[in-house]
Amino acid sequence: MKREPKLLRRAFFNRDPRIVSPELLGKLIVRSDGRKKIAGRIVEVEAYLGADDLAAHAAAGRTARNAVLWGPPGHAYIYFIYGVHYCLNVSCLPDGEAGGILIRALEPVSGIREMAKARELADLDPTMPHELRKLTSGPGRLAEALSITRPRDNGKDMVAAESDLQVMDDGYKVEEVAVTPRIGITKSAELPLRYVIAGNAFVSGKPQRLKPDFKKQR
């Protein structure tokens, strides 16, 4: 099933975020740190649109802060929030049109020790599922785990071969996508623009109660 990860093409992101979001689930975010690869599988995203979407940073028009959202597709838009956290988005749509996808949660795939160190959870036990969740189950958490910051990564091309922050496809197939309203916003809060891999344990928020018929996934 899975194969050697391949870089996504820019054309993948040159579409409406609502189209790209569900397809982005199951792909890998890969941080190259020297020889080390730190990777996580995308299990939760939110689409943010342009002027019509009041919750989007692009809604107020183009500013120095959100310029990446208006630029070419496949680039990293990193913003700083609550004076504490960074969050990672990938720009969508062609140069001149605003749109992006917030990466809200990852399932750790490789470099778990490095993630734990970056999160200052050095004594975390990677064999305990509820401990692993603390690494990347939330936008602020995953940015910290991958050492993503605005000064370092904003505007970075995520589909360039030489980039140290990339989006890749290893052939993983998502079985079921669930769609819900977005989290933590007040404007346009009713729009169903949050996409998650149904039943995945690394989705942010309170751990989902597993249904009795839930088949443990591999």
Added chain:
DNA sequence: GAGGAGATCGTCT
């Protein structure tokens, strides 16, 4: 287990 508050700063009004 649930709920609330504090942290802390860039960005825009």
Added chain:
DNA sequence: GACGATCTCCTCT
């Protein structure tokens, strides 16, 4: 000068 696409810790039940 206000506030935000969040997380953690603390208190109360």
